Amino acid sequence: MTGGYKEAKLINRQLAEVCEEKKIALGVGSQRQALENSDYHSSFSIVRKAAPTIPIIGNIGASEVAQLRDTSSIQKLADMIQANAFAIHLNPLQELVQPEGSTNFRGVLNGIEKLVNKLSIPVIVKEIGAGISFNVAKKLADVGVTYIDVAGAGGTSWAGVEILRKNKSSWQEIFWDWGIPTADSLTQVSELKKEFPSLQIISSGGITNGIxxxxxxxxxxxxxxxxxxxxxxxxxxxxxxxxxxxxxxxSQLKGAMFLVGALTIDELQHTAIQKVS
Ligand SMILES: Cc1cc2nc3c(=O)[nH]c(=O)nc-3n(C[C@H](O)[C@H](O)[C@H](O)COP(=O)(O)O)c2cc1C
Structure with missing residues (x-):
């Protein structure tokens, strides 16, 4: 979620310590800053030091991937945190609303394909709060992406963050709530499991409890x-x-599983919904 500035080291260390204890995977924030200089590399690498056994996920934005010449720079970012997977975030809405944003995404799918083929670890493609449609997910799966994080609308709005940052009204305000809601995005992307059974779907964007x-x-x-x-x-x-x-x-997750009669996560995923439909 964060990294690349002084205060991030403490936040990342604490997040990593809790995740290690709970055995929860942790994704760092965009490592773009670490491409520019080594001043804050430790704000990222602290995560692996504090969490030696959990899955750690690296992160870079689509606009960097669109300009990618060779994949060695991204492999270095992954190695910096001994990452188990590397996430590429698609953030066209944020780039559109940001005053200094870059809306040039030409070449991004090509860059993603290169990373899928060349990186030593799996690639995750994620949104950051506006969701992923069936058509985008299909393009990703066609180039070999097997992990998609829908990061749908309904939680953090990065358009909202950028609008607040501007502190004056602008034409972009209307985009505050733009995006595919998480549940809708999940429904669309999960359709692809028929054609790509190994596709792994991550649900995020507005998750605030165990239910x-x-x-x-x-x-x-x-x-x-x-x-x-x-x-x-x-x-x-x-x-x-x-x-x-x-x-x-x-506890809330276990409570919900009890109430729908699902003994395991696998049962919840494969049978609980059929019981009610
Ligand atoms: C403080 C903060 C920083 C974030 N930075 C990144 C980032 O650098 N890269 C990224 O892919 N997503 C980033 N995200 C987006 C999240 O991964 C997530 O997709 C989005 O916030 C929606 O989830 P939420 O509703 O649970 O916050 C960040 C989120 C927060 C709250």
């Missing part, structure tokens, strides 16, 4: 993710508070 995790799994998500609610909990209540929130979500 939403259960719903995501019942709608065929393989992994569920959350960003702002967990970061906010850490900042407001420290590691203890974050630990408690994750415990609560775990």
């Amino acid at each position: 939403e995790i259960a719903k995501s799994v019942a709608m065929s998500a393989d992994v569920v993710g959350s960003a702002r609610p967990l970061l906010q909990q850490l900042i407001n209540y420290g590691k203890k508070g974050l630990d408690q929130l994750i415990n609560d979500w775990h």
